[in-house]
Every structure is written in structure tokens, then in C-alpha cells.
Amino acid sequence: MANNGQEPLDILPKAPDSFVINNWMMPKMDGLELCRHIHASDFGRYIILLTARNAKNDLNHGMEVGADDFVVKPVDQGELNVRIRAVERVMALRRRGGRGPERG
Numbered sequence: 160m161a162n163n164g165q166e167p168l169d170i171l172p173k174a175p176d177s178f179v180i181n182n183w184m185m186p187k188m189d190g191l192e193l194c195r196h197i198h199a200s201d202f203g204r205y206i207i208l209l210t211a212r213n214a215k216n217d218l219n220h221g222m223e224v225g226a227d228d229f230v231v232k233p234v235d236q237g238e239l240n241v242r243i244r245a246v247e248r249v250m251a252l253r254r255r256g257g258r259g260p261e262r263g
């Protein structure tokens with residue numbers, strides 16, 4: 160668990176089988192910038208971006224910078240749990256040598 164947008168960059172190298180759930184708005188570094196850093200660093204993490212923004216262009220922008228999924232606040236815990244299970248399935252496929260969904 161990180162307290163700002165900068166801390167995950169220190170945590171991720173020590174957590175190889177992890178995924179990221181991050182907020183669009185965070186102190187020190189926003190969620191979009193964190194997505195960019197994660198992909199530039201080649202951590203290869205699945206990213207779920209949480210936000211109060213719900214316009215289509217916000218969804219598009221979030222996905223363009225590297226988010227793999229997008230959840231609008233207020234977050235329904237059941238919906239988030241389903242999305243986390245989907246991430247776990249993708250990660251399990253990758254560990255077994257399957258490719259899972261890939262970005263272009």
C-alpha cells in the first residue's frame with residue numbers, strides 16, 4: 160500500500176507478482192504519470208485506474224497512458240472484486256506461459 164503516487168515506483172521492483180490499483184488524483188504524482196512511469200520502467204504490471212472522472216475522453220486518456228482497466232468512483236466493492244479476479248486470471252495465464260491480453 161502506497162501513500163502517494165511516487166511510492167509505488169520503489170515498491171514494484173520488490174513485488175514481482177503484483178498489480179496496481181491507483182487513483183487518478185494523488186499527491187506527489189498523479190495516477191496518469193504513475194502509469195507512464197510504470198510502463199517506461201517495464202515493470203509489466205496490470206493497472207486499474209480509479210477516478211471520479213467519467214467522461215469518455217477521460218477513459219480514453221487513462222487507457223492511452225497505460226491503464227488496463229478504469230473504475231469510476233464511488234467504487235462498488237463487488238465490481239472491484241470482479242475486476243481483481245480478472246487481473247488474477249490474466250497474471251496466472253502469464254505465469255503458465257500464456258500471453259493473456261496485451262496492449263498495442
